[in-house]
Amino acid sequence: MSRITRIETADVRFPTSLGLDGSDAMNPDPDYSAAYVIVRTDASDGLSGHASAFTIGRGNDVEVAAIRSVAELLVGYDAEALLDDMGATWRLLVHDSHLRWLGPEKGVMHMAIGAVVNALWDLKAKRAGLPLWQLLSRMSPEELVALVDFRYLTDAITPAEALDLLRATEPGRAGREAELLGDGYPAYTTTPGWLGYSDEKLDRLCREAVADGFGQIKLKVGASLDDDIRRLRIARAAVGEGFPIAVDANQRWDVADAIEWIRALAEFDLHWVEEPTSPDDVLGHATIARAIAPIPVATGEHAHNRVIFKQLLQSQAIGVMQIDAARVAGVNENVANLLLAAKFGVPVCPHAGGVGLCEAVQHLSMFDFVAVSGTWQDRVIEYVDHLHEHFTTPVVIERGRYRAPLAPGAGTEMRSESIAAYTWTGHPKLAEVAGA
Amino acid sequence: MSRITRIETADVRFPTSLGLDGSDAMNPDPDYSAAYVIVRTDASDGLSGHASAFTIGRGNDVEVAAIRSVAELLVGYDAEALLDDMGATWRLLVHDSHLRWLGPEKGVMHMAIGAVVNALWDLKAKRAGLPLWQLLSRMSPEELVALVDFRYLTDAITPAEALDLLRATEPGRAGREAELLGDGYPAYTTTPGWLGYSDEKLDRLCREAVADGFGQIKLKVGASLDDDIRRLRIARAAVGEGFPIAVDANQRWDVADAIEWIRALAEFDLHWVEEPTSPDDVLGHATIARAIAPIPVATGEHAHNRVIFKQLLQSQAIGVMQIDAARVAGVNENVANLLLAAKFGVPVCPHAGGVGLCEAVQHLSMFDFVAVSGTWQDRVIEYVDHLHEHFTTPVVIERGRYRAPLAPGAGTEMRSESIAAYTWTGHPKLAEVAGA
Numbered sequence: 001m002s003r004i005t006r007i008e009t010a011d012v013r014f015p016t017s018l019g020l021d022g023s024d025a026m027n028p029d030p031d032y033s034a035a036y037v038i039v040r041t042d043a044s045d046g047l048s049g050h051a052s053a054f055t056i057g058r059g060n061d062v063e064v065a066a067i068r069s070v071a072e073l074l075v076g077y078d079a080e081a082l083l084d085d086m087g088a089t090w091r092l093l094v095h096d097s098h099l100r101w102l103g104p105e106k107g108v109m110h111m112a113i114g115a116v117v118n119a120l121w122d123l124k125a126k127r128a129g130l131p132l133w134q135l136l137s138r139m140s141p142e143e144l145v146a147l148v149d150f151r152y153l154t155d156a157i158t159p160a161e162a163l164d165l166l167r168a169t170e171p172g173r174a175g176r177e178a179e180l181l182g183d184g185y186p187a188y189t190t191t192p193g194w195l196g197y198s199d200e201k202l203d204r205l206c207r208e209a210v211a212d213g214f215g216q217i218k219l220k221v222g223a224s225l226d227d228d229i230r231r232l233r234i235a236r237a238a239v240g241e242g243f244p245i246a247v248d249a250n251q252r253w254d255v256a257d258a259i260e261w262i263r264a265l266a267e268f269d270l271h272w273v274e275e276p277t278s279p280d281d282v283l284g285h286a287t288i289a290r291a292i293a294p295i296p297v298a299t300g301e302h303a304h305n306r307v308i309f310k311q312l313l314q315s316q317a318i319g320v321m322q323i324d325a326a327r328v329a330g331v332n333e334n335v336a337n338l339l340l341a342a343k344f345g346v347p348v349c350p351h352a353g354g355v356g357l358c359e360a361v362q363h364l365s366m367f368d369f370v371a372v373s374g375t376w377q378d379r380v381i382e383y384v385d386h387l388h389e390h391f392t393t394p395v396v397i398e399r400g401r402y403r404a405p406l407a408p409g410a411g412t413e414m415r416s417e418s419i420a421a422y423t424w425t426g427h428p429k430l431a432e433v434a435g436a
Numbered sequence: 437m438s439r440i441t442r443i444e445t446a447d448v449r450f451p452t453s454l455g456l457d458g459s460d461a462m463n464p465d466p467d468y469s470a471a472y473v474i475v476r477t478d479a480s481d482g483l484s485g486h487a488s489a490f491t492i493g494r495g496n497d498v499e500v501a502a503i504r505s506v507a508e509l510l511v512g513y514d515a516e517a518l519l520d521d522m523g524a525t526w527r528l529l530v531h532d533s534h535l536r537w538l539g540p541e542k543g544v545m546h547m548a549i550g551a552v553v554n555a556l557w558d559l560k561a562k563r564a565g566l567p568l569w570q571l572l573s574r575m576s577p578e579e580l581v582a583l584v585d586f587r588y589l590t591d592a593i594t595p596a597e598a599l600d601l602l603r604a605t606e607p608g609r610a611g612r613e614a615e616l617l618g619d620g621y622p623a624y625t626t627t628p629g630w631l632g633y634s635d636e637k638l639d640r641l642c643r644e645a646v647a648d649g650f651g652q653i654k655l656k657v658g659a660s661l662d663d664d665i666r667r668l669r670i671a672r673a674a675v676g677e678g679f680p681i682a683v684d685a686n687q688r689w690d691v692a693d694a695i696e697w698i699r700a701l702a703e704f705d706l707h708w709v710e711e712p713t714s715p716d717d718v719l720g721h722a723t724i725a726r727a728i729a730p731i732p733v734a735t736g737e738h739a740h741n742r743v744i745f746k747q748l749l750q751s752q753a754i755g756v757m758q759i760d761a762a763r764v765a766g767v768n769e770n771v772a773n774l775l776l777a778a779k780f781g782v783p784v785c786p787h788a789g790g791v792g793l794c795e796a797v798q799h800l801s802m803f804d805f806v807a808v809s810g811t812w813q814d815r816v817i818e819y820v821d822h823l824h825e826h827f828t829t830p831v832v833i834e835r836g837r838y839r840a841p842l843a844p845g846a847g848t849e850m851r852s853e854s855i856a857a858y859t860w861t862g863h864p865k866l867a868e869v870a871g872a
Contacts, residue, residue, distance in 0.1 A: 027533045058505070058534035059545060065501040066544065069494070097463045098494035104687070104715065104738060107543015108502065109495060152714040155691040155723070251540070255591040278588040279540065280743040282718055283750055287591070302540060307716040314719055 002043035002079045007071035010036040011064045012414070013057060013424040014355065014387060021386055022056070022353070023196035025222035026250040030056035032387060033424070034355040035063035035112070036414060037071055039119045041079045049123030050413035053111040054326045054354040060424065066112035070099065074116070083124045087146045090117060090332040094149065106304035110329055117330025118360070122410035132331070132410040133366035137173060141166035144371070148336045156310045157343045165342055169374035176370045184401030185365055186376060187383040188216035188246070190353060192235065195220045199234055206238035213400030216244040216271060216380055222252030225264055232268040244271035246298070251275050255284045259291040272298040272320050279303055285317035296320050301327060301351035306336045313344040322382075324351045325360035331410075334364050335372075342373045353384035358395045359411035362402045390418035438479035438515045443507035446472040447500045448850070449493060449860040450791065450823055457822055458492070458789070459632035461658035461688040466492035468823060469860070470791040471499035471548070472850060473507055475555045477515045485559030486849035489547040490762045490790040496860065502548035506535065510552070519560045523582045526553060526768040530585065542740035546765055553766025554796070558846035568767070568846040569802035573609060577602035580807070584772045592746045593779045601778055605810035612806045620837030621801055622812060623819040624652035624682070626789060628671065631656045635670055642674035649836030652680040652707060652816055658688030661700055668704040680707035682734070687711050691720045695727040708734040708756050715739055721753035732756050737763060737787035742772045749780040758818075760787045761796035767846075770800050774808045783813070789820035794831045795847035798838045826854035 016022050017029040034052035041048070053063050070093060074082065082089045093113045094105060102109040125132045136144070145162050189212075192205030202219075209217050219235055221228040228247075235245055247270055253261060258276035273295055277284045279302035289297040296319025303309050305328055312318045321341045323334050341348045348368055350361035358381070365381050373379075381402055388394035392413045396403040405411055452458050453465040470488035477484070489499050506529060510518065518525045529549045530541060538545040561568045572580070581598050625648075628641030638655075645653050655671055657664040664683075671681055683706055689697060694712035709731055713720045715738035725733040732755025739745050741764055748754045757777045759770050777784045784804055786797035794817070801817050809815075817838055824830035828849045832839040841847055 026536070029533070030537075031534075056534050056537045058532065059502075059538045062498065062502045062505050062545065062548075063538065066495075066498045069498050096494065097465070098467075098492050100462070101466075101492045102495045102499065102547070103543050106716070106740060107539050108545055109498065109543060111538070112498075152690060152717060152720070155720060254588060278743045280542070280741065281588060281747065283747045284588070284591060284743075304542060305716065307714045307720075311717065311719045 002041040004039060004074045004077045004079050004082070005042045006040040007068065007075060008038040008040070009064045009068050009071070010419050011060050011424045012036050012052070012355070012419055012422045013060060014422055016386065021194060023194050024220040024248065024250040025195060025252040027056060032355050033057055033060040034414065035060050035067055035115060036419060037067045037115050037119050039071065039074070039116070039123055043079065045127065047123060047126045049119035049121070049126070051115045051118035051122055051410065052326065052356060052412065052414070053115040054357060063108055063111060066108045067115050070109070070112045071116045082120060083127070086120065086124065086332060087148070089120065090147070090329065091149055093117065094329050105307070105329065110304060111327060114326060114328055114330040114333070117332060118325070118410060118412055121331045122412050126409045129408045131363065131405045131407060133363040133370070133404070134177070136335070136363070136367040137177060137370040141170060144335060147332045148339065149332070152307050153310055153336065153340070156314055157340055161343065162339045165339065166371065169371060172374055173370050176374065180366055180369060180404050184398060184403045185362065185369065186215055186380045187397060187400055187402050188218060188244070188380040189214045189383045190218045191385050192217055193219035195223055199231070202231055203234050203238050206235045210239050210243065214383070215400055216246060218246040218248055218274070218382070220250065221247045221265070222249035222261070225261060228265060232265060236268055245269070246271040246274060248274035249276050251278055251302070253277050255281070255287050258288050262292045262295065270295050272296045274298040274322070275301070280308070282308065282311040282315055282317055285312060286315040289317050289319070298322055298349065300324060304328065306333055306340065309337050309340055313340055313346060318346060321346050321348045322351045323348055323361070323364060325357055325364065326354070338364065338368045338372045347378040348373070349380050350382060352382040353386060355387055356391055356412055356414065358383055358388065359391050359393070362395060362405065363410060366404055390414050438477040440475060440510045440513045440515055440518070441478045442476040443504065443511060444474040444476070445500045445504050445507070446855050447496050447860045448472050448488070448791070448855055448858045449496055450858055452822070457630060459630050460656040460684065460686040461631060462686040463492060468791050469493055469496040470850065471496050471503055471551065472855060473503045473551050473555050475507065475510070475552070475559055479515065481563065483559060483562045485555035485557070485562070487551045487554035487558055487846065488762065488792060488848065488850070489551040490793060499544055499547060502544045503551050506548045507552045518556060519563070522556065522560065522768060523584070525556060526583070526765065527585055529553065530765050541743070541765065546740060547763060550762060550764055550766040550769070553768060554761070554846060554848055557767045558848050562845045565844045567799065567841045567843060569799040569806070569840070570613070572771070572799070572803040573613060573806040577606060580771060583768045584775065585768070588743050589746055589772065589776070592750055593776055597779065598775045601775065602807065605807060608810055609806050612810065616802055616805060616840050620834060620839045621798065621805065622651055622816045623833060623836055623838050624654060624680070624816040625650045625819045626654045627821050628653055629655035629684070631659055635667070638667055639670050639674050642671045646675050646679065650819070651836055652682060654682040654684055654710070654818070656686065657683045657701070658685035658697070661697060664701060668701060672704055681705070682707040682710060684710035685712050687714055687738070689713050691717070691723050694724050698728045698731065706731050708732045710734040710758070711737070716744070718744065718747040718751055718753055721748060722751040725753050725755070734758055734785065736760060740764065742769055742776065745773050745776055749776055749782060754782060757782050757784045758787045759784055759797070759800060761793055761800065762790070774800065774804045778809045783815045784809070785816050786818060788818040789822060791823055792827055792848055792850065794819055794824065795827050795829070798831060798841065799846060802840055826850050
């Protein structure tokens with residue numbers, strides 16, 4: 001038996017705003033940041049669990065405070081008891097009545113719980129000597145169902161339905177695992193499309209994306225219709241007819257504006273339209289989806305929990321579901337999200353980029369392929385070539401596909417040198433806001 | 437001209453769990469707490485703005501950290517510029533791109549912004565020498581519309597529609613203000629109904645509520661159907677046939693459970709059913725509302741922003757809308773919420789109780805009566821007799837009605853002795869969670 005002995009946190013901020021990497025219609029100057037947590041035990045294996053919540057700068061200290069407040073509740077706990085029943089562990093944290101009041105199940109506190117849950121999964125996978133996707137893919141349907149809290153989901157999927165679904169794909173697991181290990185998982189790239197890039201850089205990066213073997217690109221839109229048309233024209237010329245181009249408005253529009261704007265871009269054969277409006281607006285997304293069909297609506301990086309995903313699916317508001325590794329309450333809630341998507345037959349194409357999101361979500365998509373949906377048809381993982389060098393097991397992209405990671409763990413461990421070098425010590429300056 | 441010179445915060449926690457005050461199906465042992473903020477300026481009037489976010493214990497420190505992170509952005513600002521254009525001030529805080537990532541517009545960070553916005557309103561009202569409800573009720577329709585951010589709302593209400601609505605009720609303002617000053621605003625009481633109370637205490641408090649002149653009571657339900665039936669029988673016998681009894685499930689049920697449970701309570705002639713399921717589940721609330729009609733569904737104390745209220749109204753999910761003073765981003769967002777409710781013709785009956793929520797929401801309902809909906813038909817403000825003694829201008833209830841407050845400010849200033857006495861210095865204990 002071992003005990004949780006110590007929780008360490010770090011406020012890590014990368015100065016990405018300097019190069020306008022990550023700039024979009026709503027986020028002009030992000031400093032990609034990680035509210036980082038390490039869970040340590042007194043086990044002789046010396047293993048620790050690492051994960052983080054992703055933020056874009058100011059407020060990362062608040063996220064760290066929230067993580068500390070959640071994680072400290074676990075100090076002294078029997079580590080095996082926590083790790084052996086991750087379903088119960090998830091409920092312990094998410095249903096703490098006091099912490100629930102601060103959401104419930106949304107925002108800073110839910111992201112903090114997610115980071116702690118993910119750190120425990122990282123530890124569990126390291127102890128098992130397996131990458132997270134493989135650990136999950138080798139759990140029985142019953143074990144997987146036990147990870148999920150079906151509260152508020154049963155009008156869309158019951159535990160029995162989830163079990164049937166997992167059992168139906170169980171026979172093909174071994175074959176798909178071999179396929180995945182051989183071929184990797186399809187990726188698309190957002191690298192060309194940041195709003196702050198020049199037309200020349202856009203053109204060059206689009207051509208590089210195709211040359212590098214990516215099967216899809218994505219452009220940020222929504223700040224200026226004229227700019228969007230000009231940039232889409234450049235991108236379309238660079239990648240050629242028929243090559244999938246998705247666009248991402250980052251919540252910029254009201255419902256009617258979204259419909260009008262997207263129709264004005266119709267000539268560019270959009271592959272999907274991402275985050276057209278408020279991530280809370282299920283009915284608005286459904287209205288937009290009906291109006292712009294057959295162009296699918298995609299959203300999810302800000303969908304704060306499984307209840308929002310449930311409704312997006314129930315209302316046929318999304319044709320592409322974009323789970324995020326660090327927004328909801330960790331791996332368990334994303335297992336719920338994958339089950340919901342499989343039930344409704346909607347492909348999951350995770351949000352990535354940020355700090356370590358590519359490293360994290362690849363495990364979820366690979367698990368989905370092997371053990372849940374059983375397919376990668378119409379599915380791609382986002383790829384952005386930022387900040388991977390700061391992770392101990394960075395993603396490997398070959399010919400536009402994620403190689404299946406083999407290192408034990410969840411991929412969420414940052415290099416200690418990077419943590420030390422980018423730990424933030426400053427304070428928000430008036431000028432930062434006054435200029436906004 | 438004066439400047440914001442200093443922000444003070446306090447982590448105030450009252451040990452309410454000792455008496456099971458505030459206990460319900462999801463919150464067995466709340467310690468009613470306030471993440472408190474004071475905004476100070478260098479003006480010679482010596483006035484300061486006070487407000488808080490309400491939490492129920494653990495995590496109040498995280499809420500304080502979030503408030504500090506928001507409020508410190510304002511230090512050095514021209515106070516008049518902020519207070520004279522509260523619409524712009526609201527946008528400055530809510531649309532800070534970095535802080536948005538931590539929601540957007542939900543949870544810890546949004547509540548923190550709400551506390552800061554409310555503290556500025558407290559200061560603005562004190563400077564005007566008016567109670568907040570009167571300050572708002574004397575603003576022109578144009579000034580009121582300028583307070584509201586219509587982003588994400590225009591598919592439900594446009595600025596022009598809001599202006600028409602406010603102009604339509606403008607002629608009757610003076611008459612209604614006089615009526616309000618004479619009669620006070622109708623209240624209902626939740627005091628009898630906490631789950632942790634004995635049957636004898638329930639019976640006694642129900643009778644006292646009627647004797648005290650309240651026109652409605654509310655009981656917590658959802659932990660045990662047998663208990664609910666027994667307690668409703670006691671309450672119905674105590675208050676008599678025809679007396680309105682609402683029930684509150686505090687998010688306990690899934691959709692099908694809610695429908696079944698409420699039907700099993702049908703004999704008790706329920707006035708409304710509050711928080712039947714997840715506050716994020718707009719579609720679920722709509723399904724429940726259709727199934728249990730004509731019993732109205734009520735919700736809102738956890739509706740995290742105006743986009744959720746918009747959808748609850750658009751989908752006819754609620755017959756009663758329960759705004760909260762400390763969940764959304766302060767007075768401005770509640771002006772938006774009141775306008776939405778008026779547009780859809782749904783009565784607003786605010787959530788109160790907690791720490792200082794009665795003191796705060798009375799201003800919103802009174803403003804609604806004088807200048808927005810123009811009626812108190814089917815409208816009541818919740819009243820709970822907790823913790824009022826800690827406020828400098830506690831609510832006054834007479835014959836079951838809130839007296840209109842006359843003291844300048846928003847009612848949200850706590851006595852300094854109370855802040856000092858209940859400032860929390862402890863740390864979460866393992867036992868608190870292990871016992872959950």
